[in-house]
Amino acid sequence: MAKVTVDGIELEVPNGSTILQAAELAGKEIPRFCYHERLSIAGNCRMCLVEVEKIPKPVASCAQPISEGMVIKTDSDMVRKSRRSVMEFLLINHPLDCPICDQGGECYLQDEAVGYGSDHTRYHENKRAVNEKDFGPLVKTVMTRCIHCTRCIRFLSEVAGVPELGATSRGEEMEVGTYVQRALSSELSANIIDLCPVGALTSKPYAFTARTWELRKTDSIDVLDAVGCSIRIDAKGPDVLRILPRINDAVNEEWLGDKSRFALDGLKRRRLDRPWVRQNGRLVEASWEQAFAAIAQRMHNVAGERIGAIAGNLCDAESMIALKDLMASLGSGNLDCRQDEAALDSTRRAFYLFNTTIEGIEEADACLFIGVDPRREAPVLNARIRKRWLAGKFPVGIIGPSLDITYDATHLGDGPSAITALQNGDHEFAGALEAAAKPMIILGQGALARPDGAAILAAVWALGAKYGVMNADWNGFNLLHVAASRVGALDMGFLPASGAKNLAGMMQGGVDILWLLGADEFDMSRITADQFVIYQGHHGDAGAARADVILPGAAYTEKNGTYVNTEGRAQWGARAVMPPGQAREDWRIIRAFSELIGHALPYDDLPAVRARLAAANPIFGEIGQVRRLAGIDLTGPTGEGAFDAAPFRPAVSNYYQTDPISRASPTMAKCVAAHASPLASAAE
């Protein structure tokens, strides 16, 4: 610790802090453009100048480490004068076009110009103009506004690991751009929109839609992967206009994947906004009464065991527990949440969670991926792994396809035989695992959604046991889920009751009535013509196309729902807008139907459903928390049988289109097109 004085306040700050950090600890705000606490220090904008006693010139506080006894002034005449000069220089070539700039109202430059800008210009020469760049369908550029802070460049090369941006030339000619003009290839690219302190990088899909002060802001949780990033939903009237990340150091720091940010235009398309009932082979519009009556009529005299339910990937826990309770009241235990038929063992939470936790990744000292593509399955979590990798001494091994995951890795093999080899110590990576004190294994759904999935799960656990991946202080055994609903469903037991049917058992006429709760991700042709299908959900996707009755539900932005992320962290998503037309919150639909058929569920408001959830599993009451379990119990999941020699295939092959919302999104379609035909890279 070192003693410093900031504006007369004496305080102790950790050695190695910068003056800017010390000033923040003293509660002083320092204006900054290039400095960002999650990026390396560039020190190029000079807005953060302060005065330090005994140093004759103003000092860039973001880049200058403190020393014992420093006396710092953050608001002296000299400081204000130098900041005003810096601002004058920054504005020389800035177009000052705030009225037509989307950043207006949430622009650092605008804010700081209020404090340090002049009311007139002394510069009467021509301003420079910079050509626009093509960064793809998400990021709009107005490069004339750029102040060359290089945050975007540093983000892409440091956090995203895709060093595609650079600043060419120097002085007045300096321009930020991609080396060859083409779409940015990172799944995290749009975070540079948030980072850009000015209006040089703004959102292309949101261009000229609204001003920030017109928006209604709702804090919520993302569901387009299983990471459960904290988001803010910005809405105007009935429309969701923007989704932005919120800071949550335990989960997403302050990043968000491009899909989670931009699939929102899919919320307006292909929506199910009224009930439909199939008559003479065609779906016709119906009222809620007619739809419920059609289901009740079909259910009449059907035994419970001939009814089944499948929960999809985006379901909130409230609707799943309601459906589970409804099925129980009908005498059915035919439930499944595993549309991919992954061999998951729900007997212990440690068997299906990302036990290390996302924050825990930073403590790990080796990592092995098995059948997983972290970059496309969970880009934000992958950024955390990359962060750990950048810190050094972090060997990474891959069993499965060798893909570009933005950091170096050793490829051990494509399929299960590499697991066996490693178990026998037949690969040099065994040494890396042995040497590690906190090794982690990340097992993907792609490795479990195959006939030998259960054997793989057991073998990977055994591998973990052998290499000390689970021990008294550390649990490095991790499953990476891709479905936001999956862990919650496993926690509540949305799985076949004993002796009841799983998804495969319900197919090919295995049940007479099938209730699909937002389930679109399995092959609908496995349902035979005589099976009666109820589709409850928000988009006209695969499930709705096969349905006999459609019950219009709410998308995640339209309901208050609980989601448990891949770490086992229960979080609440919140309603930002109302569901369209006659669509309703999902658990209420099920509650209403239960009443109609005389099995009224014993809850009729949100606190009561949530109490029911907490009764089913206390996890649902621990919002925002994660229980970090030690890996003491080494008893593994059961799973036998031979391995299939086939190579592992990751669960997500097309990052941009994984669910009904992103498939309905024109922006996501543009991303697919942009990345399908990148300009032939000149490197080849």
Next chain:
Amino acid sequence: MHLTPADIAALGEIVGHYPHKRAACIDALKYMQARHGYVSDQSLEAIAVLLDMSPAELDEVATFYNLIFRKPVGEKVIYLCDSVTCWMLGRDKIARKIQDLIGIRQGETSTDGRYTLLPIVCLGHCDHAPAMMIDDRLFGDVEPGQLPGILEPPD
């Protein structure tokens, strides 16, 4: 473009002078320029791979230095000083005379590919302003009338 085995050997030798590969980037760029007259996109990408840099990063370096050319130039490059002293002492007249003689303005290359004319910052020859340089040869106190002799030296 693929580097020839000779290029790879030469570049390997350059890289060997430094503890970090990327530290060799300026030398590597200069080598490519010496071989081909300028640094093409293909050359840039090939050396980026060799130095473990991204092409964007290497391009930042290449475009920072005005003596590294990212576009083809003529056989000879005329650098005409455009800093204050030379400007005061008539460098614009020199520029016009060059245009009259070989038909190129600053930034252009003559159609026969012999000359490229570029402005350059102070050559440190202010006491003999206006100054210019052709490749490595420095000329001071340049008068427009001397230019035919300078540009077409008698054999």
